[in-house]
Amino acid sequence: MSSNLGITSRETNYSEWYNELVLKADLADHSAVRGCMVIKPHGYALWELMQRALDDMFKATGHVNAYFPLFIPRSFMEKEAEHVEGFAKECAVVTHHRLKANPNGPGLIPDPDAKLEEELIVRPTSETVIWNTYSKWIQSYRDLPLLINQWANVVRWEMRTRLFLRTSEFLWQEGHTAHETYEEAEEEALTILNECYARFCEEWMATPVLKGIKSKNEQFPGADHTYCIEALTQDLRVIQAGTSHHLGQNFAKAFDTKFVDRDNTLKYVYATSWGVSTRLVGTLIMVHSDDKGFVCPPKLAPFQVVIVPMGRDEETRAKTVGASEEFAAQLKAKGIRVKVDKREKESPGFKYNYWELRGVPVRIELGPRDLDSGALPISRRDTGEKTTVALAEVVAHCEMLMTDIQSALLARATAFRDANTKRVDTWAEFEAAFSGEGGAGFVVAHWDGTPETEELIAEKTKATIRCIPLEPLLPSDNEPGVCILTGKPSARRVVFGKAY
RNA sequence: CGGGAUGUGGCUCAGUUUGGUAGAGCGCUGCGUUCGGGACGCAGAGGUCGUGAGUUCGAAUCUCGCCAUCCCGACCA
Incomplete structure (x- = not known):
C-alpha cells in the first residue's frame, strides 16, 4: 500500500481533496517563500498548453505581445485614485538596491547607503507603467487602436493563499489596449470576453462559464465597468475565471494620454485591460476532477495517452515495450501526446493509479496476451470505462476518444451547472x-x-x-x-x- | 492583526503526562523473487528532536523567549 497515490475524497473534505490533488498529481508544490508556489513540470506543461491556445486567440483578434517591467515607481501607483485604493494594501515594495554584511552580527542587511530615492512597487498589475509608456507612444488617431498583450508574473500580497487559486505571485496575461472611442473600447472588451475567454473555457477547458458584468462593488479598481466569466466548482462555489475591463478614460486622464483626432482636436483615449491567470489551472481541477485525482480535458492534457507495457522476462518485455513504442509513434504522428511508462520496478496496477491521479485521459494496457489475441484494453479517465480494441483500430479509437472525452466533460459540467x-x-x-x-x-x-x-x-x-x-x-x-x-x-x- | 493548534529522518506520525541519551509505517539505495488494478523478502542509508537561553548529574520530554507553519476570522484574480 503506497500512501502516495491516495487522496482525501471530495465528500470527506473538499478543500483537503483539492490541496492533496494538486500536490500528489505533481502539478505544484509549496515554496520556501510564504504564499508562493513552485509550478512543477507537469503543471507547467498544462499552463503552457493554456498559454498557447490563448495566445493564438489573441493573435487571431489582432493583438501583439510585448513586455513591460516588473517594477513600478511608487509615484505611478498614486495617479489613479481608485486604482491606488484597490491595490495599495497588497503591494510588495522595493526600498534598497544593495545588501551588506551586518556590522552588528551575522548575516546581511539592506545597505542604508543604498536606499532608493523613490521606492519601486512589484507590479500587482501593469496599468500604470503601461499607460505611462502609452502616453509617449500615442500622438494621433493613426496610432490607434493599440492592441498589446503581455505574459508576465504579478505579485499581490495575499493574507491567505491556496495553490493556483490564490498565490502571492502568479502567472497571467494582461492585455492593454487604447482606442479612439468609447464604443470601440467596449467592442474590444466584449470581443476578448466572448471570442477569447469564454471560448477558451468551453472549447479547451470543457468548462461552461457565465458571462456577465460586475456590480460596482466587485469591479476592477479604476474601471468604468468590468466584464467577467464565472464558473461553478463541484462544491458549488463560484469562481471568477477571467475579467475584461472597460477603463473608460480613467487611465488616459491619470497619465495624460491624448491623441489628435480626425477633426484635429485633442482627445483622451479610451482603454481596456483584461486578464486570465494560473487560477485557470485551479478552476480546471475543481470543475472536472474526481476522488482518484486529476481529470484533464484531452486538449489541455500534457500526456493524452499513456501506454503501460506488461511482462517481466526479457523476451516478453522486449516484445511489449517494442509494440508500445510502435503505437506511440503512430499516435504521435496523429498529433497525440503519448507516454510509454517503461518503468520496471512498478507494477501495472500501480501505474494505472499513478496516471489516473495525474489526469491522463486515455490508458492503453499492452501485454503478451493482448498481442496474441490481437486487441488492446483501452480505458478512459473520465468514466473509467474500459473497452477492447483491435490492434488495427487502436490509433483511430484514441483519436475518437480525444474528441469524445472533451465533449463528454463539457456536457457533464454543463449539466452540473444547470442542475445547480x-x-x-x-x-x-x-x-x-x-x-x-x-x-x-x-x-x-x-x-x-x-x-x-x-x-x-x-x-x-x-x-x-x-x-x-x-x-x-x-x-x-x-x-x-x-x-x-x-x-x-x-x-x-x-x-x-x-x-x- | 485577533482566536486556536502544531513543529521529531524525504512524507505521515508515536515518544512528552512520570526527564535516562530516538522509534514505526511509507518513501529512498542495493540484491533477489514478482508484474493483467496500489507486489514481496533480505540487507542498508538517513535525525544538532524548529530555535535561543534556563533548570538538572542528565532535556525531544520541564520553564521562559523567539521563529515558522497550518486552521478559523477581516482583505482578495
Whole structure:
C-alpha cells in the first residue's frame, strides 16, 4: 500500500481533496517563500498548453505581445485614485538596491547607503507603467487602436493563499489596449470576453462559464465597468475565471494620454485591460476532477495517452515495450501526446493509479496476451470505462476518444451547472440556500441595484453578486420583479453565489 | 492583526503526562523473487528532536523567549 497515490475524497473534505490533488498529481508544490508556489513540470506543461491556445486567440483578434517591467515607481501607483485604493494594501515594495554584511552580527542587511530615492512597487498589475509608456507612444488617431498583450508574473500580497487559486505571485496575461472611442473600447472588451475567454473555457477547458458584468462593488479598481466569466466548482462555489475591463478614460486622464483626432482636436483615449491567470489551472481541477485525482480535458492534457507495457522476462518485455513504442509513434504522428511508462520496478496496477491521479485521459494496457489475441484494453479517465480494441483500430479509437472525452466533460459540467442554478424569490428561501457551509450554486434573484443592499446581503449570508448576466439564463430572468431583501423594484435578476 | 493548534529522518506520525541519551509505517539505495488494478523478502542509508537561553548529574520530554507553519476570522484574480 503506497500512501502516495491516495487522496482525501471530495465528500470527506473538499478543500483537503483539492490541496492533496494538486500536490500528489505533481502539478505544484509549496515554496520556501510564504504564499508562493513552485509550478512543477507537469503543471507547467498544462499552463503552457493554456498559454498557447490563448495566445493564438489573441493573435487571431489582432493583438501583439510585448513586455513591460516588473517594477513600478511608487509615484505611478498614486495617479489613479481608485486604482491606488484597490491595490495599495497588497503591494510588495522595493526600498534598497544593495545588501551588506551586518556590522552588528551575522548575516546581511539592506545597505542604508543604498536606499532608493523613490521606492519601486512589484507590479500587482501593469496599468500604470503601461499607460505611462502609452502616453509617449500615442500622438494621433493613426496610432490607434493599440492592441498589446503581455505574459508576465504579478505579485499581490495575499493574507491567505491556496495553490493556483490564490498565490502571492502568479502567472497571467494582461492585455492593454487604447482606442479612439468609447464604443470601440467596449467592442474590444466584449470581443476578448466572448471570442477569447469564454471560448477558451468551453472549447479547451470543457468548462461552461457565465458571462456577465460586475456590480460596482466587485469591479476592477479604476474601471468604468468590468466584464467577467464565472464558473461553478463541484462544491458549488463560484469562481471568477477571467475579467475584461472597460477603463473608460480613467487611465488616459491619470497619465495624460491624448491623441489628435480626425477633426484635429485633442482627445483622451479610451482603454481596456483584461486578464486570465494560473487560477485557470485551479478552476480546471475543481470543475472536472474526481476522488482518484486529476481529470484533464484531452486538449489541455500534457500526456493524452499513456501506454503501460506488461511482462517481466526479457523476451516478453522486449516484445511489449517494442509494440508500445510502435503505437506511440503512430499516435504521435496523429498529433497525440503519448507516454510509454517503461518503468520496471512498478507494477501495472500501480501505474494505472499513478496516471489516473495525474489526469491522463486515455490508458492503453499492452501485454503478451493482448498481442496474441490481437486487441488492446483501452480505458478512459473520465468514466473509467474500459473497452477492447483491435490492434488495427487502436490509433483511430484514441483519436475518437480525444474528441469524445472533451465533449463528454463539457456536457457533464454543463449539466452540473444547470442542475445547480436556481431561482429564488423570497428572503427566507435565499437565506436557506446559503445557510450551509459550502456553496449554493448559482442563485438567480432580484436585487434593487444599490451597493448598500448588496453589502447587506453579503453580511447576512456571505453571498455576493457574482455577475449581472449579459444574456438572461432564462428569458424570464429579464422581467422586472422586487428585490429579495428590500422589496424595492428590480429590473432583472442577477446571479448570487459564494465566491472563491 | 485577533482566536486556536502544531513543529521529531524525504512524507505521515508515536515518544512528552512520570526527564535516562530516538522509534514505526511509507518513501529512498542495493540484491533477489514478482508484474493483467496500489507486489514481496533480505540487507542498508538517513535525525544538532524548529530555535535561543534556563533548570538538572542528565532535556525531544520541564520553564521562559523567539521563529515558522497550518486552521478559523477581516482583505482578495
